[in-house]
Structure formats: structure tokens, C-alpha cells
Amino acid sequence: MDMAQPEHVTAASTQPVLEVEDLRTVFLTDDGAVRAVDGVSFTVGPGETLGIVGESGSGKSVTALSLMRLLEEPARIIGGSVRFQGRDVLAMRPDELRGWRGDRAAMVFQDPMTGLNPVLRILRQVTEHMVSHGRQSPATARVRAVELLRRMGIAAPERAAASFPHQFSGGMRQRVMLAIGVANDPVLLIADEPTTALDVTIQAQILDLLRSLNEEFGTAIVLISHDLGVIGTVCRRVAVMYAGEIVEEAATEAVLTDPRHPYAWALVNAVPRLDSPAGARLTSIEGAPPNALDPPPGCRFAPRCPFKIARCDTDHPPLMEVAPGRRARCWVTADGRRLPAPPIPAQAAPRSAAPEERPLLEAEGLVKHFAVGRDGFFGASRIVHAVNGVDLRLRRGEALGIVGESGCGKSTLARLVTRLHEPTAGRIRFEGQDITHASPAEMRPLRPRMGMVFQDPYASLNPRMTVADALAEPLLAHRRAATRAEARERVLKLMATVGLKPEWASRFPHEFSGGQRQRISIARSLALQPDLVVADEPVSALDVNVQAQVLNLMLELRERLGLSYLFIAHDLAVVRAFCDRVAVMYLGRIVEQGPALDIFAQPLHPYTVALTSAVPEAGRERVILGGEPPSTLSLPTGCAFRGRCPVARPACEVPPPLAEIAPGRLVACHFPGSFSRPGHLS
Amino acid sequence: MLRYIATRLAAAVVMAVLASLVIFLISALVPGDPVLAQLGDIAASDPATVLEWRAKWGLDLPLWERYGIFLNGLAHGDLGISIATRRPVLEDIAQYAPATLELATVSFLLAIGVGIPLGIAAAVWRDSWVDSAARIVSLLGVSSPTFWLAFIMLAIFYGWLGWAPGPGRIDPIAFPPEGPTGLFLIDAALAGDWEGWHDAAAHLVLPAVVLAAATIGLITRTTRAAMLDSLGQDYVRVARAKGLRAQVIVLRHALPNALVPVVTLGGLAYANLLAGAVMTETVFSWPGLGRYTFRSAAALDFPAIIGITMVVSATYLLVNLAVDLSYAALDPRVRR
Amino acid sequence: MSATQIVLMPAPRPRWRRRLRRYGPAWAGSALVLLWLLVALLASWISPYPPDAQDIVHRLAEPSATHWLGTDVLGRDVLSRLLHGARLSLLAGFTVVLLGAAIGIAVGVVAAWSRGLVDEALMRFTDLVLCFPPIILALAIAAALGIGATNTILAMLVVWWPKFARLARALALVQRSQEYVEAATVLGLRPIRILGRHILPNTFGPLAVLLTLDLGNAILTFAGLSFLGLGVVPPTPEWGSMVAEGRELVEQWWVATFPGLAILTVVVGFNFLGDGLRDWLDPKTRSR
Numbered sequence A: 001m002d003m004a005q006p007e008h009v010t011a012a013s014t015q016p017v018l019e020v021e022d023l024r025t026v027f028l029t030d031d032g033a034v035r036a037v038d039g040v041s042f043t044v045g046p047g048e049t050l051g052i053v054g055e056s057g058s059g060k061s062v063t064a065l066s067l068m069r070l071l072e073e074p075a076r077i078i079g080g081s082v083r084f085q086g087r088d089v090l091a092m093r094p095d096e097l098r099g100w101r102g103d104r105a106a107m108v109f110q111d112p113m114t115g116l117n118p119v120l121r122i123l124r125q126v127t128e129h130m131v132s133h134g135r136q137s138p139a140t141a142r143v144r145a146v147e148l149l150r151r152m153g154i155a156a157p158e159r160a161a162a163s164f165p166h167q168f169s170g171g172m173r174q175r176v177m178l179a180i181g182v183a184n185d186p187v188l189l190i191a192d193e194p195t196t197a198l199d200v201t202i203q204a205q206i207l208d209l210l211r212s213l214n215e216e217f218g219t220a221i222v223l224i225s226h227d228l229g230v231i232g233t234v235c236r237r238v239a240v241m242y243a244g245e246i247v248e249e250a251a252t253e254a255v256l257t258d259p260r261h262p263y264a265w266a267l268v269n270a271v272p273r274l275d276s277p278a279g280a281r282l283t284s285i286e287g288a289p290p291n292a293l294d295p296p297p298g299c300r301f302a303p304r305c306p307f308k309i310a311r312c313d314t315d316h317p318p319l320m321e322v323a324p325g326r327r328a329r330c331w332v333t334a335d336g337r338r339l340p341a342p343p344i345p346a347q348a349a350p351r352s353a354a355p356e357e358r359p360l361l362e363a364e365g366l367v368k369h370f371a372v373g374r375d376g377f378f379g380a381s382r383i384v385h386a387v388n389g390v391d392l393r394l395r396r397g398e399a400l401g402i403v404g405e406s407g408c409g410k411s412t413l414a415r416l417v418t419r420l421h422e423p424t425a426g427r428i429r430f431e432g433q434d435i436t437h438a439s440p441a442e443m444r445p446l447r448p449r450m451g452m453v454f455q456d457p458y459a460s461l462n463p464r465m466t467v468a469d470a471l472a473e474p475l476l477a478h479r480r481a482a483t484r485a486e487a488r489e490r491v492l493k494l495m496a497t498v499g500l501k502p503e504w505a506s507r508f509p510h511e512f513s514g515g516q517r518q519r520i521s522i523a524r525s526l527a528l529q530p531d532l533v534v535a536d537e538p539v540s541a542l543d544v545n546v547q548a549q550v551l552n553l554m555l556e557l558r559e560r561l562g563l564s565y566l567f568i569a570h571d572l573a574v575v576r577a578f579c580d581r582v583a584v585m586y587l588g589r590i591v592e593q594g595p596a597l598d599i600f601a602q603p604l605h606p607y608t609v610a611l612t613s614a615v616p617e618a619g620r621e622r623v624i625l626g627g628e629p630p631s632t633l634s635l636p637t638g639c640a641f642r643g644r645c646p647v648a649r650p651a652c653e654v655p656p657p658l659a660e661i662a663p664g665r666l667v668a669c670h671f672p673g674s675f676s677r678p679g680h681l682s
Numbered sequence B: 001m002l003r004y005i006a007t008r009l010a011a012a013v014v015m016a017v018l019a020s021l022v023i024f025l026i027s028a029l030v031p032g033d034p035v036l037a038q039l040g041d042i043a044a045s046d047p048a049t050v051l052e053w054r055a056k057w058g059l060d061l062p063l064w065e066r067y068g069i070f071l072n073g074l075a076h077g078d079l080g081i082s083i084a085t086r087r088p089v090l091e092d093i094a095q096y097a098p099a100t101l102e103l104a105t106v107s108f109l110l111a112i113g114v115g116i117p118l119g120i121a122a123a124v125w126r127d128s129w130v131d132s133a134a135r136i137v138s139l140l141g142v143s144s145p146t147f148w149l150a151f152i153m154l155a156i157f158y159g160w161l162g163w164a165p166g167p168g169r170i171d172p173i174a175f176p177p178e179g180p181t182g183l184f185l186i187d188a189a190l191a192g193d194w195e196g197w198h199d200a201a202a203h204l205v206l207p208a209v210v211l212a213a214a215t216i217g218l219i220t221r222t223t224r225a226a227m228l229d230s231l232g233q234d235y236v237r238v239a240r241a242k243g244l245r246a247q248v249i250v251l252r253h254a255l256p257n258a259l260v261p262v263v264t265l266g267g268l269a270y271a272n273l274l275a276g277a278v279m280t281e282t283v284f285s286w287p288g289l290g291r292y293t294f295r296s297a298a299a300l301d302f303p304a305i306i307g308i309t310m311v312v313s314a315t316y317l318l319v320n321l322a323v324d325l326s327y328a329a330l331d332p333r334v335r336r
Numbered sequence C: 001m002s003a004t005q006i007v008l009m010p011a012p013r014p015r016w017r018r019r020l021r022r023y024g025p026a027w028a029g030s031a032l033v034l035l036w037l038l039v040a041l042l043a044s045w046i047s048p049y050p051p052d053a054q055d056i057v058h059r060l061a062e063p064s065a066t067h068w069l070g071t072d073v074l075g076r077d078v079l080s081r082l083l084h085g086a087r088l089s090l091l092a093g094f095t096v097v098l099l100g101a102a103i104g105i106a107v108g109v110v111a112a113w114s115r116g117l118v119d120e121a122l123m124r125f126t127d128l129v130l131c132f133p134p135i136i137l138a139l140a141i142a143a144a145l146g147i148g149a150t151n152t153i154l155a156m157l158v159v160w161w162p163k164f165a166r167l168a169r170a171l172a173l174v175q176r177s178q179e180y181v182e183a184a185t186v187l188g189l190r191p192i193r194i195l196g197r198h199i200l201p202n203t204f205g206p207l208a209v210l211l212t213l214d215l216g217n218a219i220l221t222f223a224g225l226s227f228l229g230l231g232v233v234p235p236t237p238e239w240g241s242m243v244a245e246g247r248e249l250v251e252q253w254w255v256a257t258f259p260g261l262a263i264l265t266v267v268v269g270f271n272f273l274g275d276g277l278r279d280w281l282d283p284k285t286r287s288r
Helices: A060-068 A094-100 A122-132 A138-151 A157-161 A170-182 A200-217 A228-234 A252-257 A262-270 A410-417 A467-477 A484-497 A514-526 A544-561 A572-578 A596-601 A606-614 B002-029 B034-044 B047-056 B063-075 B089-124 B129-143 B146-160 B184-191 B194-231 B234-241 B246-283 B289-298 B302-330 C015-046 C078-114 C116-130 C134-145 C149-176 C179-186 C191-227 C239-246 C254-281
Strands: A018-029 A032-044 A049-053 A075-084 A105-108 A188-192 A220-225 A237-242 A245-251 A320-323 A326-328 A361-374 A381-394 A399-403 A425-430 A450-453 A532-536 A564-569 A581-586 A589-595 A659-662 A665-667
Touching (some): A032 A060, A032 A075, A060 A075, A060 A188, A060 A220, A105 A170, A122 A138, A138 A157, A138 A170, A170 A188, A200 A228, A228 A252, A237 A262, A245 A262, A361 A410, A381 A410, A399 A410, A410 A564, A450 A514, A450 C179, A467 A514, A484 A514, A514 A532, A514 A544, A514 C179, A581 A596, A589 A596, A589 A606, B002 B063, B002 B302, B002 C134, B089 B129, B089 B289, B089 B302, B129 B194, B129 C254, B146 B194, B146 B246, B146 C239, B146 C254, B184 B194, B194 B246, B234 B246, B246 B302, B246 C191, B289 B302, B289 C134, B302 C134, C015 C078, C078 C116, C078 C191, C078 C254, C134 C191, C149 C191, C191 C239, C191 C254, C239 C254
Parallel strands (some): A049 A220, A049 A237, A105 A188, A399 A564
Antiparallel strands (some): A237 A245, A320 A326, A361 A425
């Protein structure tokens, strides 16, 4: 076949866009070659959509980079073939490769905040490869760039083109990245976790855009994600990766409802859903992925597999056809058998807080403003309005969830009630004691009664302290243990409580995985036997299976120790699975508050409606909320949401109070319930 | 923007005046006595001579009064009279400054002309022989004592090989080019005196290289580190995914982002060159501020020291201001 | 055309070569520094001659078997003076850097911890000192204090501490906002404990790197001031003043060349060591 043949002449309708066969990529490390991608094969036809899903370290991103040959030392492709419309990508010379990349095949990356060059104007970044690939003259490229930006949903595209990246939000930047990706009408677009860094309503917008690009222009899409829900909204087919291999490949819908590989099964069932039954525990599997330097001889998932049979430990299964159009790498389901549904745990005892007594934690009219640096070098200093008047009450034994998108003030709220920050205005009471302006010394006797778990398990542990030291420190500082030996005993008990092995006590944080670190962090928060645990996004940095493990642990601890939680998260399903009551925050205010099950079954505030419908779950009807939250630097007047609200009316110029419209249900909206999602799930 | 510059300039003036106060305090608090340094042991043993001398130079007045006099003079553009040369300090500085300015500027241009390309090459071909060579050059540059390097260069290129002219700004028997700037290269060029220009340029080569050595090392290191950082950024990967050519990626995408730390260092380095000229000028008999500083310090000529400190500190502050302003040109995030 | 089938597991580079690239400079640096420390300690025992023994008959003798590095104007053995000179250079370097760092870190940490007015006042004062060109200020102070090693070290101290104050403050501010420091605060630990157990240990790495690199700097500056005649009183052997004594002697190159080489090797040693420390402490370069 002639390589120089223009692609439109080839029988584009039948020839696959991408054929990957037995692709192998390794990382050369001092300890040996880490097999990041180990024999991956798949095919993408013209206009097809394929998702690749897996947890971190499964090799999905390395696969994507290998396809584009964008790997850098010490990674190296050591085997297999990648064919693009019949052309051998791995054999391309550097100049051929350059001519192909960004022209016929394009790629969009995870973090839009760092993917755009901060010192170049948007226009240049969108046009430069149109010109360098000879597709457009500079003048026509400019016209096309503005057209593309408009198509991507950017308001005032001319002005946007003349701007610099820092003037845009993450969602806007990802739109620009997509415009860059499709600028030369590529046949294939590879998107590597394109929405992971974005909020759920923005994610819904970008996924919608991806879908329409595929439909309108017939661009084939390979979408990499850790989230099966995200893939389900865009891709027809999905390949599940585990330890460098594809373990299952099938129609997305089939995998979601009837997974045939135990790992896919675990992935599907580890994720809490907005429509799962109340009180259900999440399914989690024990253990961690195998060492990629020296994978087990049999099935790589066998050590963790709940269904394994004798053969799994010895024979490495190939990817076998288990049903028409679907393949799985599993001896158990090789004969076409299905995997059982996860056991539905006994309904937990109804979690009801003791009736009205003095609340454990109470906040009234809480406000926090931060002075931030100047606006650029030459401007005036600015004020971030992080929290703008929040009232909340947390009863003893209750779990109150705070949800909202980034910048809504939920993390600040967590730091206010624990008095890491001092409120600008308002009042905080802990067991009736006013701690609004308590000094660190005044707080100290109260500290043992409130624990805190942070988001980032890597940053929240001192890298230079062993687990034992980190856990013993609060005990010794508060004289809860008289001697080191006594402290050590308590530490071992704590470690057992959160499922850490006692022999790990003398290890340092970097020797642990993210999930294990979060367990350490939880153990530390429990060391002083607190009444209240404030958890700030405790699972959002974790893979879904680990997330399920940690959530189950926290639920169990709550029952066993009678803890109260203030649980901050952006993931609605996680909050729903964990909390009794939920408060939804928008721009530093609570817009809706009520029992967790009710609030997601029948949201009353338009923002809650949009939020719940944006969750990427199969079968969910979507309301795509336009726009983005306004800046916290200058608050809008009236209802903070009215700029994006689909049912805003003139009355909304008056800020609505948070009013109780049904027992236990509070909404800050003049027209509660007037906006509901179409065909919403029961 | 203008307001910003004005504020910064005002701050610079305040800082320079405070700096003079510090030097004043030092001159009063330290045990060294200019009387001894100026009059010599024999004359200083006669109390009458000493008293008379002290009165003449105002050293018998209380410190705050002396400082008041100094400030008053400063307001009228008068830095006082040098004890050692008996000439107005400002006049001395005006006479010696051009030689140093010329030397420092040529060195600086040399340092960025060598250091930035070398740093870029070292980052682009990381771990190659270029990188190793850049590493050795910068290591030797920052580790060599300037005064020793000056000696070695003179010994080799003047004493042994005879390729370079000896110390001094020009041939001792030649007349210095007359001109408005006092910068020989410019004055000679303005006068069309190409022979003089060549002479001055030839005399500049060795001291400029010596003075630039440490700066080359620093700039190479900083450029390499900043480029490595910039080349590892996501936007560079995006640029590669666009199928852009390597030089476009390096020069248009990575380099502008790497320049901010380089400019910061460059500004500091330029100001330091002015000060670092002390050693180079001593070895090369360069009639500049560096040598004047050294002579004034050795003679405890405090009016001169204060004057120099104020001039150099002011230059420091101005260069810093220029650096801060250049951020705005380099990085749109700083603008607005 | 068939797809290329590249199936070969590349052999990793030999272990010793990777080790050499990674740890070579650090080892070379440690070796150089250690060598000079030993020289400084043992100078009296390993020198072939007393450092100030004059031998006018054999003045300016070329390097030979009797005087390995030749003799100077007064017929003193250059090698012996050079070995003895290591003492003062290293002593001055360590004193200036350690004391300067101690003062600077104290100022910086106090500033970062107290914030507000104290912070503002301390940092303005630091800026004030920083706006002097260091060598000129040191020159003025050293001249005013009078010639002598102690005075020169004092003068250098005055200009040395501000950069450490800035760095320590910046590091402490970064540490303050670390989540593990917040976690320690939520646990109700006392500020002094947070500072001692959480903040200082984690700022140790960058400070150690800077200190090591700075030792070379301090030695260079001290030698420079000595070269200008401010460092030591004449018969004392010191590298900078040795170069000064030989700087007119182009024909007798050995008088100035060898002391300069000594300075160069010490400073290279500290630079290597500092770079090595940085690479070793930096998790990003660790995996390479």
C-alpha cells in the first residue's frame, strides 16, 4: 500500500481507523522493566467510540500515549503494532510522525489548567498546527479558529481568541483544548481523562460536546477514564484494563449491567449510585494490583478475585470470546457464565439521631473572606468571598454531608468549624461553647473531641514521621498515654481498628498506597476518641475500589464508635451513601438542605436538580446546565444562582432565604420545585 | 502601572537613604579611625594635629548632626568631599563610573550570549555530552576565584602567548578617546577613531571574560533548570501532540516560559557585576569604581564609601524594578 | 507492507554507569571536601616545612623535588603554606555559613510565625541589608573593623544572614499551609511542637542544599577579601593573600596558581556535594 496515498481515497468506510495488536510498553527503571502495557489489542472503526477504563496504574494512559508515540524516556514501546488507516505508526520516521500527529490523529489531555501555554494567546495555540500542517493559510486559520471556538461553546469567541489562557476557567480551557484537537478534522481523537479535573456540571458539558463531535463530524474517539459512568455517556464500547492488560471488552451497556470479568464486576459494584438502595454497603475487593515488575504467572487478578478457581493461579487466561461481540480474560466466565450480583447487605439499622438535644456543632451566619494577592502586579488587592452566611446544626451521632462544586466554600467551611481559620463573621458553637474566636490555647482542650481527615493522603501525613510516631503524637501531647509503651499499645489498637497490619507501624508514609495512607489519616483523627470527625473530601483522591474500602471503613467506625461526621465531598452518590442529611452549597451559601435520600430523589432547588442530573450514570436523563459559577471575587446580587438558573425570574433579584418548606427540608429559592429534570428516575 | 513605578521609585529612594544611615552608623560604631589611616602614625601621635584634622572634616560633630549635614547635601545633589582624594565624591564617581559600566555591560552581554544558549542546549539534549560540557563550564565558572582567574588569564594570554594586551583600558601610550559618554567603545565609534576602538576593545576582552565567568555559570545553570521544568510541562506535550517541529516547541513554547527565572537572575547578576568588578579591576588596573571602592575602603574614606554605596544600591534597586517590570512583558498572567 | 514487529526487551544500561551518573558528582564532592578537611586537620603533620620558614636563598624556586610547588618571594614553601591555608579558609567558610544561617533562620522563622507587624519589620530590615551589594558592604565593614580574620568573618556575617532569613521564611510559609501541619493543628499540638516536629524537619533538606552550595561561596568571598588585603595579617598563610602575593609574578606562575587551584577544588567539592544532595533529596530525580 502506498503510504503517501491521501486518506480520503482509501476505503475509509470499511477500513478500521486504528488497529492495535499486542502492544507492549515498558518503563525502564533501576529495578528492571516495568510492564505498563502488556499485550493490548483492539480495533476502532471509522466514527466509533471506544472507552478504556481502569484504575491508576492499570496502563490506560500509557496505552494512549503509546498510540500517539508521545512517550518519553524511560518509557519504551517494545513490541506489537499500531496501524492507523493501514499505516504502521510505530515505523513512521520522525517527520512522518509529525505530519500525522495533530493532523489525522489528535489528543486531548487531562489537565486543562496546564495544557495551554500560559504565555501564548489562544488564537496562536488554536491556529499554529493548522498552518504548520499546511491545512490553512494564516488568514483562513484565524477565521476557522474563531469558528471552532464558537462551536465549542465559547461565548464571544473573537475576544477569547485574543486572550491568554489564565483568563479562562478550567471548563473553558478544556473547550479550547478540544478546539485545538479537532482543528484539522482528525479521523481519530484520543481523550485522556478529559473531565477528571472538572466539576460535575462542567464535566457534563464537555462530555456532551465530545458526543456531538463524534456524531456531527464522524470523528472516532478513544476516551480514557477511571470512571465507567463517564465512558458510558460517550462510548458504545469499552475495554477494561487491569495490570497492563485488557481484561474485558464489550459494549459499555453490557459491562455496566452484566460484567463478565471479576475485576470489571468489582469496578461496577464499587461505585455508589444515586439510585442504589438506601443503606447498601459498597462492594470492595481486598488487596492491590500486582507488582508490574513481576506479575503473577496465572491470571493477574487471581490474588484478589472472589470467584477464582484452581486454574486461575497457574494458567494465564487469554482474551476469550465469552458471548457474541464480547471478550473477557477469565477462566470462570470462559464458558459464557455470568457473575452473580453482589450480595445486598442487611439493611443497616435506621440511622436516626437522638431527638432534639443540644446540637454537637452549630454555626450561625458564618462568613469567611480572604484577602488575596493583588490583581496581577499593578492592580488592587482582592477579596475572595469564600463563605457567605452559612447556618448549620449537626446533632450527635449524625452524618451531615456538604456537597458542591469547587470554589463553593465547602472546604473553607470545614476549616472554619475546626477553627483552622477564624471566621470573618458569624458564630460557631461546639456543644454550646462559643468557639468563634477562641485562641489556639483555648481550643486545645477541645481538640481531642474533633478529628479531621483531609483530602490528599499524600500531603496530610508528615513524610518524616513513621506511622507509629504520627499516631502516638496526639496521645502523648494530650497525656492520653502516660508512657511510650502505653502509647505504642494504643497505636497498635488504632491500626487494627482501621485495618492496618501491626508490622507496618515503623514504616514511613511513602511506603504506603493512597488508600492505606487515608486509613492512617483516619486512625490519626480517631486517636483521641473524638465525638466529631470533619472529613474534607476523604475519598476523592482514591481509585473507586479503594474509595469503597475507605467509605465502608468510615461507615463501620461510625456505627461502632458512635461518631458524628461533617462530610465534605463533591461526589453526590458518595454523600448519599454516607450521610443522613445533606446540605448543597453554591457560592458560599447553602441552597438546599434535607435528608439525603429525599434530596436526591426529589431535589427542589434548580441547582440541586442540575447537579443530580449531571452525574454520569447510565440511563440518567440529563439537564445540561450552561455557564459556570460566578467569581467569588465579586458576589452577584440577589439569588447567587440566578445567572445560570433555567427558571430565574425578576423576583430572584431579591436574595431568597433558606426556608423550611417541608419538615426537615430547607430551600433557598423563591420557586422551589418549579424546575425538575425530565423523566427523572424514581 | 505608572503608579506602580512611582511607588517603587519612591521606595527605592527611601531604601537608599536608609542604606546611607546604616553606613553612617557603621562609620561611627566601628573602631577603625580615618585619622590614623589618613595622617599616618607619626602625625597622628600629635593630639593638636588630630584635633585640627577632625574639626576640618567635621568628625568632631555629633553623629546625628553629621548625618543631618549629609542629608542636606544629598538633597542638593551633593555627596560630600572625599577625605582621600579631596574632591567631591560625586565628581570622583562620575569619573570612574563609565569604565565600570562599560566593563560590566560587555561582560553581561557575554554572559547571557553564552549562558542562555548553552543552558537551552543542555536541557534539550539532557544527559548528552553537551549537557556534561555545560555542567563543567558552569561549575568552573562559579567555582573559580575571580582574582585568580584574572591572574591566570593575564599570565597565559598576555605573559605567555602575547595574544592579549596588558592591563589597563587602553595602550598606556595612546590617548583615551574623547567623548560625551566616557565609554571608550562608544566614544571612539562616535569619533570614527577605529584604531582607538580596536585598542579599547582588545583591552576589554580579558577582563570581560573573567568578570563574566561566574555569571555564565549561574545563567547556564538557571536556564537549564528552567528549560527542563518548562519542557516537562503539559503544554509541551500538547505541542508535540500537535505535530509541531522541535525548534518551534523549544523556542516558541518552552523558552518564553523559562525566561522568568533567567531574567530574575540576570538582573541580580548585572547588579552584582558592578560590585564584583572590585577584584577584576584590581588585577587589570582598570580605572573604575571597583578600584575606587577598594581604595576608599582601605583609606576609611567614609564620604566616598557612603557615596558609592548609595550609587550602587540605587542601581541595584533600579535593576530590580526593571526586572519586575519585565515580568509583565514576559508573562501575561502578571499583566492586566 | 507488514507491520513491524519489534519484540525485544532492551537491556538496561549497566548499573555502574547509572550509579556513576547519579551519585558520581556527590561522591567526588564528598571526597574533595573530606580531603581538604583532613588537610586542614593534619596540616602541621603533613607539611614538609613550617609555613612561615623563610629561605631567602631559595626564593622563587621552581617546583622541584625539594619544593613540590616551588617557593614564594620570601623563599617559603608554597605547598606547606597552601596546606596550612586550608585551615583558615574552611574555618571562615563554616563559621560564616553556619552562624549566618543560624541568625537568618531564626529571623525568618520568627517572621513567618508571627506575621503582622513583626514580620513586616523583620523583612523590611532584611530587604535593607539585601539592597547593599554584599561585597561592597563587607569591604566597607572589614576595612572599618581593621585587618584580621575575625573582623573579616564578622563583616561577612553582616551581609550573609539575609538570604537565609528570606529562604527560611518562604519555607516556613509553605510548610504552614501543608495539610500535615493543619492536621497537627487540629490535633491540638502546641506551636513549638509543630515547629520542631513538623516544620523544621521538612525544611531541613532544602536548607542543607543551600548551606552546602553556600559554603563554596563563603570560601570564595573570604579569599577575595583576603586577596584585597583585608582578610589576614601578613605572615598567616591564607589562599587569597597567597594569590595576591604572586599576582605580579607572571614568570613565577606557581606562586599564585596553586593557591588558586586549592580554592577552586574546595569550591568545586562543595558545589558537587550540594548538587548531589539536591538530586538525592528530590524525589523527581530519584527514580531516574
